[in-house]
Amino acid sequence: MRVAIYPGSFDPVTYGHIDIIKRGANLFDKLIVAVLLNPAKRPLFSIQERIELLKEVTKDIPNVEVDYFDGLLVEYAKKVNASAIIKGLRMVSDFEYEFQMALVNKKLNPSVETIFLMTSAKYGYLSSSLVKEIAQFGGCLSEFVPDIVAERLMEKFKKS
Template sequence: MKIGVYPGSFDPVTNGHLDIIERASKLFDKLIVAVLINSNKSPLFSVEKRLEFLKESCKNIKNVEIASFDGLLIEFAKKNNANTIIKGLRAVSDFEYEFQMALMNRKLNPEIETIFMMTSNKYSYLSSSLVKEVAKFGGCVKGLIPEVVERELYKKV
Protein backbone atom coordinates (compact mmCIF):
# COMPACT_ATOMS: atom_id res chain seq x y z
CA MET A 1 0.00 0.00 0.00
CA LYS A 2 1.33 3.42 -0.94
CA ILE A 3 0.91 5.84 1.96
CA GLY A 4 1.88 9.49 1.78
CA VAL A 5 2.14 12.11 4.51
CA TYR A 6 1.47 15.78 3.77
CA PRO A 7 2.61 17.73 6.86
CA GLY A 8 2.05 21.34 7.80
CA SER A 9 0.82 23.73 10.43
CA PHE A 10 -2.34 24.52 8.40
CA ASP A 11 -3.02 27.65 10.49
CA PRO A 12 -5.40 27.95 8.76
CA VAL A 13 -5.79 25.55 5.84
CA THR A 14 -5.93 27.45 2.54
CA ASN A 15 -7.20 26.53 -0.90
CA GLY A 16 -3.54 26.17 -1.88
CA HIS A 17 -3.19 23.40 0.71
CA LEU A 18 -6.38 21.79 -0.56
CA ASP A 19 -5.03 21.90 -4.11
CA ILE A 20 -1.98 19.88 -3.00
CA ILE A 21 -4.16 17.50 -0.94
CA GLU A 22 -6.53 16.78 -3.84
CA ARG A 23 -3.70 16.18 -6.31
CA ALA A 24 -1.55 14.13 -3.89
CA SER A 25 -4.53 11.96 -2.93
CA LYS A 26 -4.56 10.64 -6.50
CA LEU A 27 -0.99 9.36 -6.12
CA PHE A 28 -1.49 7.28 -2.97
CA ASP A 29 -3.75 4.59 -1.60
CA LYS A 30 -3.88 6.66 1.59
CA LEU A 31 -2.82 10.26 2.20
CA ILE A 32 -2.34 11.37 5.79
CA VAL A 33 -2.62 15.14 6.23
CA ALA A 34 -0.59 15.72 9.38
CA VAL A 35 -0.99 18.86 11.48
CA LEU A 36 2.24 19.77 13.24
CA ILE A 37 2.01 20.59 16.94
CA ASN A 38 4.79 23.15 17.33
CA SER A 39 5.26 24.51 20.85
CA ASN A 40 7.63 27.19 19.51
CA LYS A 41 4.84 28.91 17.58
CA SER A 42 1.72 30.68 18.71
CA PRO A 43 -0.93 29.53 16.23
CA LEU A 44 -4.15 31.45 15.72
CA PHE A 45 -6.21 28.25 15.83
CA SER A 46 -5.86 25.31 18.22
CA VAL A 47 -4.72 21.96 16.86
CA GLU A 48 -8.24 20.63 17.42
CA LYS A 49 -9.75 23.44 15.37
CA ARG A 50 -7.23 22.96 12.54
CA LEU A 51 -8.03 19.23 12.51
CA GLU A 52 -11.74 20.07 12.37
CA PHE A 53 -11.21 22.47 9.44
CA LEU A 54 -9.23 19.86 7.52
CA LYS A 55 -11.75 17.08 8.22
CA GLU A 56 -14.58 19.25 6.96
CA SER A 57 -12.61 20.49 3.93
CA CYS A 58 -11.45 16.99 2.92
CA LYS A 59 -14.59 15.02 3.73
CA ASN A 60 -15.22 14.20 0.05
CA ILE A 61 -11.74 12.80 -0.57
CA LYS A 62 -12.15 9.19 0.52
CA ASN A 63 -8.49 8.19 0.95
CA VAL A 64 -7.49 11.18 3.08
CA GLU A 65 -6.94 10.77 6.80
CA ILE A 66 -6.38 13.75 9.12
CA ALA A 67 -3.98 13.45 12.08
CA SER A 68 -1.70 15.53 14.28
CA PHE A 69 1.86 14.93 15.44
CA ASP A 70 4.73 16.42 17.36
CA GLY A 71 8.37 15.51 17.21
CA LEU A 72 10.14 14.35 14.09
CA LEU A 73 8.09 14.08 10.91
CA ILE A 74 10.18 11.11 9.76
CA GLU A 75 9.20 9.20 12.92
CA PHE A 76 5.53 10.00 12.36
CA ALA A 77 5.83 8.76 8.77
CA LYS A 78 7.54 5.54 9.86
CA LYS A 79 4.98 4.91 12.61
CA ASN A 80 2.18 5.26 10.03
CA ASN A 81 3.91 3.04 7.44
CA ALA A 82 4.23 5.94 5.01
CA ASN A 83 6.78 5.61 2.24
CA THR A 84 6.57 9.20 1.00
CA ILE A 85 6.47 12.73 2.41
CA ILE A 86 4.77 15.34 0.24
CA LYS A 87 5.88 18.96 0.46
CA GLY A 88 4.06 21.74 -1.33
CA LEU A 89 6.08 24.50 -2.96
CA ARG A 90 4.83 27.93 -3.97
CA ALA A 91 8.04 29.56 -5.12
CA VAL A 92 11.78 29.05 -5.31
CA SER A 93 12.07 30.63 -1.86
CA ASP A 94 10.25 27.62 -0.34
CA PHE A 95 12.61 25.17 -2.01
CA GLU A 96 15.83 25.91 -0.11
CA TYR A 97 14.35 25.19 3.33
CA GLU A 98 12.32 22.19 2.14
CA PHE A 99 15.36 20.75 0.34
CA GLN A 100 17.38 20.88 3.56
CA MET A 101 14.57 19.16 5.45
CA ALA A 102 14.25 16.48 2.77
CA LEU A 103 17.97 15.72 2.94
CA MET A 104 17.87 15.48 6.72
CA ASN A 105 14.85 13.18 6.56
CA ARG A 106 16.66 11.00 4.02
CA LYS A 107 19.63 10.77 6.38
CA LEU A 108 17.35 9.78 9.25
CA ASN A 109 15.45 7.21 7.17
CA PRO A 110 16.56 6.55 3.57
CA GLU A 111 13.53 4.32 2.98
CA ILE A 112 11.12 7.28 3.04
CA GLU A 113 11.17 9.53 -0.03
CA THR A 114 10.21 13.19 -0.22
CA ILE A 115 8.41 14.55 -3.25
CA PHE A 116 7.80 18.20 -4.00
CA MET A 117 4.55 19.36 -5.58
CA MET A 118 4.15 22.81 -7.03
CA THR A 119 0.89 24.47 -6.12
CA SER A 120 -1.36 25.62 -8.94
CA ASN A 121 -0.50 29.03 -10.38
CA LYS A 122 -3.62 30.64 -8.94
CA TYR A 123 -2.39 29.85 -5.40
CA SER A 124 1.33 30.49 -5.85
CA TYR A 125 1.21 33.70 -3.76
CA LEU A 126 -1.06 32.30 -1.06
CA SER A 127 0.05 31.51 2.50
CA SER A 128 -1.72 31.08 5.81
CA SER A 129 0.20 34.08 7.18
CA LEU A 130 -0.93 36.30 4.33
CA VAL A 131 -4.56 35.20 4.73
CA LYS A 132 -4.46 36.00 8.46
CA GLU A 133 -2.94 39.42 7.81
CA VAL A 134 -5.51 40.34 5.14
CA ALA A 135 -8.37 39.22 7.38
CA LYS A 136 -6.92 41.12 10.36
CA PHE A 137 -7.16 44.36 8.41
CA GLY A 138 -10.66 43.65 7.10
CA GLY A 139 -9.70 42.51 3.61
CA CYS A 140 -11.61 39.91 1.65
CA VAL A 141 -10.26 36.35 1.80
CA LYS A 142 -13.20 34.75 -0.01
CA GLY A 143 -12.01 32.10 -2.43
CA LEU A 144 -8.63 31.77 -0.68
CA ILE A 145 -9.74 29.52 2.18
CA PRO A 146 -12.63 27.09 2.72
CA GLU A 147 -15.89 28.73 3.80
CA VAL A 148 -15.83 26.94 7.17
CA VAL A 149 -12.46 28.57 7.88
CA GLU A 150 -13.53 31.99 6.60
CA ARG A 151 -16.36 32.27 9.15
CA GLU A 152 -14.09 31.35 12.05
CA LEU A 153 -11.15 33.47 10.86
CA TYR A 154 -13.11 36.73 10.98
CA LYS A 155 -14.29 35.88 14.50
CA LYS A 156 -10.69 35.34 15.63
CA VAL A 157 -9.15 38.46 14.15
Template sequence: MKVGIYPGSFDPITNGHLDIIQRASNICDEVVVSVLMNPSKNPLFSLEERVELIKEVVKPFPNVKVDCFSGLLVDYLKAKDAKIIIKGLRAVSDFEYEFQMALMNRKLAPDIETIFLMTSSKNSYLSSSIVKEVAKFGGCIEGLVPDLIRKAIFKKL
Protein backbone atom coordinates in the same frame (compact mmCIF):
# COMPACT_ATOMS: atom_id res chain seq x y z
CA MET B 1 -0.42 0.52 0.12
CA LYS B 2 1.22 3.86 -0.70
CA VAL B 3 0.63 6.17 2.28
CA GLY B 4 1.66 9.81 1.84
CA ILE B 5 2.01 12.18 4.76
CA TYR B 6 1.33 15.88 4.11
CA PRO B 7 2.72 17.68 7.17
CA GLY B 8 2.23 21.30 8.11
CA SER B 9 0.84 23.76 10.63
CA PHE B 10 -2.23 24.52 8.47
CA ASP B 11 -3.09 27.64 10.50
CA PRO B 12 -5.41 27.94 8.63
CA ILE B 13 -5.65 25.48 5.75
CA THR B 14 -5.88 27.36 2.43
CA ASN B 15 -7.07 26.58 -1.07
CA GLY B 16 -3.40 26.10 -1.96
CA HIS B 17 -3.13 23.32 0.63
CA LEU B 18 -6.34 21.76 -0.69
CA ASP B 19 -4.94 21.79 -4.23
CA ILE B 20 -1.91 19.82 -3.01
CA ILE B 21 -4.15 17.44 -1.02
CA GLN B 22 -6.35 16.75 -4.02
CA ARG B 23 -3.39 16.06 -6.29
CA ALA B 24 -1.62 13.92 -3.69
CA SER B 25 -4.80 11.89 -3.24
CA ASN B 26 -4.54 10.96 -6.93
CA ILE B 27 -0.96 9.71 -6.44
CA CYS B 28 -1.19 7.91 -3.10
CA ASP B 29 -3.58 5.24 -1.91
CA GLU B 30 -3.98 7.20 1.31
CA VAL B 31 -2.99 10.75 2.27
CA VAL B 32 -2.69 11.77 5.91
CA VAL B 33 -2.83 15.51 6.48
CA SER B 34 -0.69 15.73 9.61
CA VAL B 35 -0.95 18.87 11.70
CA LEU B 36 2.30 19.69 13.45
CA MET B 37 2.24 20.55 17.15
CA ASN B 38 4.80 23.33 17.33
CA PRO B 39 5.14 24.84 20.82
CA SER B 40 7.31 27.70 19.52
CA LYS B 41 4.45 29.10 17.40
CA ASN B 42 1.42 31.07 18.54
CA PRO B 43 -1.31 29.83 16.18
CA LEU B 44 -4.67 31.48 15.57
CA PHE B 45 -6.42 28.11 15.91
CA SER B 46 -5.67 25.47 18.52
CA LEU B 47 -4.39 22.10 17.35
CA GLU B 48 -7.79 20.54 17.98
CA GLU B 49 -9.58 23.31 16.03
CA ARG B 50 -7.23 22.91 13.07
CA VAL B 51 -7.73 19.15 12.99
CA GLU B 52 -11.54 19.51 13.11
CA LEU B 53 -11.61 22.24 10.44
CA ILE B 54 -9.39 20.21 8.13
CA LYS B 55 -11.54 17.10 8.64
CA GLU B 56 -14.53 19.10 7.42
CA VAL B 57 -12.88 20.47 4.28
CA VAL B 58 -11.29 17.18 3.17
CA LYS B 59 -14.57 15.23 3.30
CA PRO B 60 -14.78 15.18 -0.53
CA PHE B 61 -11.56 13.10 -0.63
CA PRO B 62 -12.35 9.57 0.60
CA ASN B 63 -8.70 8.52 0.84
CA VAL B 64 -7.62 11.52 2.96
CA LYS B 65 -7.35 11.34 6.74
CA VAL B 66 -6.33 13.97 9.30
CA ASP B 67 -3.99 13.47 12.25
CA CYS B 68 -1.50 15.43 14.34
CA PHE B 69 2.03 14.85 15.53
CA SER B 70 5.04 16.30 17.30
CA GLY B 71 8.69 15.38 17.13
CA LEU B 72 10.61 14.16 14.12
CA LEU B 73 8.61 13.73 10.95
CA VAL B 74 10.49 10.54 10.01
CA ASP B 75 9.57 8.96 13.35
CA TYR B 76 5.93 9.81 12.70
CA LEU B 77 6.12 8.26 9.22
CA LYS B 78 7.60 5.08 10.65
CA ALA B 79 4.79 4.90 13.23
CA LYS B 80 2.24 5.29 10.42
CA ASP B 81 4.05 2.76 8.20
CA ALA B 82 4.33 5.48 5.54
CA LYS B 83 7.16 5.95 3.07
CA ILE B 84 6.17 9.21 1.31
CA ILE B 85 6.35 12.82 2.46
CA ILE B 86 4.25 15.23 0.40
CA LYS B 87 5.43 18.83 0.18
CA GLY B 88 3.92 21.73 -1.72
CA LEU B 89 6.19 24.32 -3.32
CA ARG B 90 5.22 27.88 -4.22
CA ALA B 91 8.55 29.44 -5.13
CA VAL B 92 12.29 28.87 -5.31
CA SER B 93 12.62 30.04 -1.71
CA ASP B 94 10.31 27.19 -0.62
CA PHE B 95 12.44 24.73 -2.57
CA GLU B 96 15.70 25.74 -0.86
CA TYR B 97 14.31 25.11 2.62
CA GLU B 98 12.32 22.00 1.68
CA PHE B 99 15.29 20.51 -0.19
CA GLN B 100 17.41 20.80 2.96
CA MET B 101 14.66 19.17 5.00
CA ALA B 102 14.27 16.37 2.43
CA LEU B 103 18.01 15.66 2.56
CA MET B 104 17.98 15.56 6.36
CA ASN B 105 14.96 13.25 6.34
CA ARG B 106 16.75 11.04 3.80
CA LYS B 107 19.79 10.88 6.11
CA LEU B 108 17.61 9.94 9.08
CA ALA B 109 15.45 7.47 7.12
CA PRO B 110 16.87 6.45 3.72
CA ASP B 111 13.75 4.46 2.81
CA ILE B 112 11.45 7.52 2.97
CA GLU B 113 10.91 9.59 -0.18
CA THR B 114 9.84 13.22 -0.45
CA ILE B 115 7.55 14.20 -3.31
CA PHE B 116 7.39 17.88 -4.22
CA LEU B 117 4.20 19.16 -5.85
CA MET B 118 4.25 22.59 -7.43
CA THR B 119 1.31 24.78 -6.50
CA SER B 120 -1.03 25.89 -9.22
CA SER B 121 -0.21 29.38 -10.49
CA LYS B 122 -3.42 30.80 -9.00
CA ASN B 123 -2.18 29.83 -5.51
CA SER B 124 1.50 30.70 -5.89
CA TYR B 125 1.31 33.78 -3.64
CA LEU B 126 -0.97 32.20 -1.04
CA SER B 127 0.10 31.38 2.51
CA SER B 128 -1.66 30.95 5.83
CA SER B 129 0.24 33.96 7.18
CA ILE B 130 -0.97 36.21 4.36
CA VAL B 131 -4.56 35.03 4.82
CA LYS B 132 -4.45 35.82 8.55
CA GLU B 133 -2.87 39.22 7.96
CA VAL B 134 -5.44 40.25 5.35
CA ALA B 135 -8.30 38.99 7.53
CA LYS B 136 -6.94 40.78 10.60
CA PHE B 137 -7.28 44.09 8.77
CA GLY B 138 -10.72 43.28 7.40
CA GLY B 139 -9.63 42.44 3.86
CA CYS B 140 -11.40 40.02 1.57
CA ILE B 141 -10.13 36.43 1.81
CA GLU B 142 -12.91 34.92 -0.28
CA GLY B 143 -11.49 32.42 -2.77
CA LEU B 144 -8.30 32.00 -0.70
CA VAL B 145 -9.74 29.56 1.81
CA PRO B 146 -12.86 27.38 1.89
CA ASP B 147 -15.96 29.25 3.08
CA LEU B 148 -16.05 27.27 6.34
CA ILE B 149 -12.48 28.38 7.09
CA ARG B 150 -13.21 32.00 6.14
CA LYS B 151 -16.11 32.07 8.63
CA ALA B 152 -13.99 30.44 11.35
CA ILE B 153 -11.20 32.99 10.84
CA PHE B 154 -13.50 36.00 11.16
CA LYS B 155 -15.23 34.44 14.17
CA LYS B 156 -11.81 34.03 15.85
CA LEU B 157 -10.72 37.56 15.05
Protein backbone atom coordinates in the same frame (compact mmCIF):
# COMPACT_ATOMS: atom_id res chain seq x y z
CA MET C 1 -0.94 0.13 0.42
CA ARG C 2 1.01 3.25 -0.56
CA VAL C 3 0.76 5.84 2.22
CA ALA C 4 2.02 9.43 2.12
CA ILE C 5 2.04 12.25 4.64
CA TYR C 6 1.37 15.90 3.86
CA PRO C 7 2.67 17.72 6.95
CA GLY C 8 2.12 21.33 7.90
CA SER C 9 0.80 23.77 10.45
CA PHE C 10 -2.34 24.56 8.40
CA ASP C 11 -3.04 27.70 10.44
CA PRO C 12 -5.41 28.04 8.63
CA VAL C 13 -5.87 25.64 5.74
CA THR C 14 -6.02 27.53 2.41
CA TYR C 15 -7.04 26.69 -1.14
CA GLY C 16 -3.33 26.21 -1.86
CA HIS C 17 -3.17 23.46 0.78
CA ILE C 18 -6.35 21.88 -0.55
CA ASP C 19 -4.89 21.85 -4.06
CA ILE C 20 -1.83 19.91 -2.83
CA ILE C 21 -4.07 17.57 -0.77
CA LYS C 22 -6.22 16.69 -3.79
CA ARG C 23 -3.23 16.15 -6.05
CA GLY C 24 -1.39 14.12 -3.41
CA ALA C 25 -4.47 11.98 -2.78
CA ASN C 26 -4.48 11.09 -6.48
CA LEU C 27 -0.93 9.74 -6.21
CA PHE C 28 -1.33 7.51 -3.14
CA ASP C 29 -3.75 4.97 -1.72
CA LYS C 30 -3.90 6.96 1.51
CA LEU C 31 -2.81 10.52 2.24
CA ILE C 32 -2.45 11.56 5.87
CA VAL C 33 -2.69 15.32 6.33
CA ALA C 34 -0.64 15.69 9.50
CA VAL C 35 -0.84 18.84 11.57
CA LEU C 36 2.48 19.66 13.20
CA LEU C 37 2.54 20.64 16.84
CA ASN C 38 5.32 23.21 16.68
CA PRO C 39 6.21 24.70 20.07
CA ALA C 40 8.16 27.49 18.33
CA LYS C 41 4.99 28.86 16.71
CA ARG C 42 2.01 30.55 18.32
CA PRO C 43 -0.87 29.42 16.10
CA LEU C 44 -4.13 31.32 15.80
CA PHE C 45 -6.12 28.08 15.78
CA SER C 46 -5.74 25.29 18.33
CA ILE C 47 -4.66 21.86 17.15
CA GLN C 48 -8.26 20.65 17.58
CA GLU C 49 -9.61 23.54 15.49
CA ARG C 50 -7.11 22.94 12.70
CA ILE C 51 -7.93 19.21 12.63
CA GLU C 52 -11.66 19.99 12.58
CA LEU C 53 -11.28 22.45 9.68
CA LEU C 54 -9.10 20.03 7.71
CA LYS C 55 -11.59 17.20 8.22
CA GLU C 56 -14.38 19.47 7.02
CA VAL C 57 -12.61 20.65 3.85
CA THR C 58 -11.38 17.14 2.95
CA LYS C 59 -14.54 15.19 3.79
CA ASP C 60 -15.24 14.52 0.10
CA ILE C 61 -11.79 13.00 -0.54
CA PRO C 62 -12.21 9.37 0.58
CA ASN C 63 -8.54 8.42 0.92
CA VAL C 64 -7.55 11.42 3.06
CA GLU C 65 -7.10 11.06 6.79
CA VAL C 66 -6.33 13.96 9.17
CA ASP C 67 -4.01 13.47 12.14
CA TYR C 68 -1.42 15.39 14.16
CA PHE C 69 2.11 14.75 15.34
CA ASP C 70 4.96 16.24 17.28
CA GLY C 71 8.60 15.32 17.17
CA LEU C 72 10.42 14.09 14.09
CA LEU C 73 8.40 13.68 10.91
CA VAL C 74 10.35 10.57 9.91
CA GLU C 75 9.43 8.91 13.22
CA TYR C 76 5.79 9.71 12.57
CA ALA C 77 6.19 8.29 9.03
CA LYS C 78 7.51 5.06 10.51
CA LYS C 79 4.59 4.90 12.95
CA VAL C 80 1.97 5.22 10.19
CA ASN C 81 3.88 3.12 7.62
CA ALA C 82 4.24 6.00 5.18
CA SER C 83 6.71 5.67 2.33
CA ALA C 84 6.53 9.29 1.20
CA ILE C 85 6.31 12.86 2.44
CA ILE C 86 4.58 15.37 0.19
CA LYS C 87 5.72 18.99 0.31
CA GLY C 88 4.14 21.82 -1.63
CA LEU C 89 6.44 24.43 -3.13
CA ARG C 90 5.18 27.92 -3.93
CA MET C 91 8.29 29.87 -4.78
CA VAL C 92 11.96 29.21 -5.33
CA SER C 93 12.50 30.55 -1.80
CA ASP C 94 10.59 27.53 -0.41
CA PHE C 95 12.86 25.11 -2.23
CA GLU C 96 16.11 25.73 -0.35
CA TYR C 97 14.59 25.05 3.08
CA GLU C 98 12.47 22.11 1.90
CA PHE C 99 15.39 20.55 0.03
CA GLN C 100 17.52 20.75 3.17
CA MET C 101 14.74 19.12 5.21
CA ALA C 102 14.31 16.38 2.59
CA LEU C 103 18.03 15.55 2.76
CA VAL C 104 17.99 15.41 6.56
CA ASN C 105 14.84 13.25 6.55
CA LYS C 106 16.46 10.90 4.01
CA LYS C 107 19.52 10.61 6.27
CA LEU C 108 17.32 9.86 9.29
CA ASN C 109 15.09 7.39 7.44
CA PRO C 110 16.32 6.26 4.00
CA SER C 111 13.08 4.37 3.28
CA VAL C 112 10.99 7.56 3.14
CA GLU C 113 10.98 9.63 -0.04
CA THR C 114 10.10 13.32 -0.23
CA ILE C 115 7.96 14.33 -3.18
CA PHE C 116 7.74 18.00 -4.13
CA LEU C 117 4.56 19.25 -5.76
CA MET C 118 4.66 22.68 -7.31
CA THR C 119 1.64 24.71 -6.31
CA SER C 120 -0.85 25.59 -9.00
CA ALA C 121 -0.02 28.98 -10.49
CA LYS C 122 -3.19 30.56 -9.10
CA TYR C 123 -2.05 29.79 -5.52
CA GLY C 124 1.65 30.61 -5.86
CA TYR C 125 1.38 33.78 -3.77
CA LEU C 126 -0.95 32.35 -1.11
CA SER C 127 0.13 31.70 2.48
CA SER C 128 -1.66 31.19 5.78
CA SER C 129 0.10 34.29 7.14
CA LEU C 130 -1.25 36.42 4.32
CA VAL C 131 -4.76 35.03 4.85
CA LYS C 132 -4.61 35.86 8.57
CA GLU C 133 -3.49 39.40 7.79
CA ILE C 134 -6.37 39.91 5.36
CA ALA C 135 -8.82 38.52 7.92
CA GLN C 136 -7.40 40.74 10.68
CA PHE C 137 -8.29 43.80 8.64
CA GLY C 138 -11.70 42.51 7.56
CA GLY C 139 -10.80 41.78 3.93
CA CYS C 140 -12.68 39.40 1.65
CA LEU C 141 -11.33 35.86 1.96
CA SER C 142 -13.43 34.04 -0.68
CA GLU C 143 -10.53 33.67 -3.13
CA PHE C 144 -8.19 32.23 -0.49
CA VAL C 145 -10.05 29.86 1.84
CA PRO C 146 -13.31 27.86 1.97
CA ASP C 147 -16.29 29.60 3.59
CA ILE C 148 -16.04 27.61 6.83
CA VAL C 149 -12.42 28.73 7.26
CA ALA C 150 -13.30 32.35 6.47
CA GLU C 151 -16.10 32.26 9.07
CA ARG C 152 -13.78 30.88 11.74
CA LEU C 153 -11.11 33.46 10.92
CA MET C 154 -13.59 36.31 11.23
CA GLU C 155 -14.80 34.89 14.57
CA LYS C 156 -11.21 34.79 15.86
CA PHE C 157 -10.48 38.38 14.89
CA LYS C 158 -13.78 39.70 16.28
CA LYS C 159 -12.79 38.24 19.66
CA SER C 160 -9.35 39.85 19.69
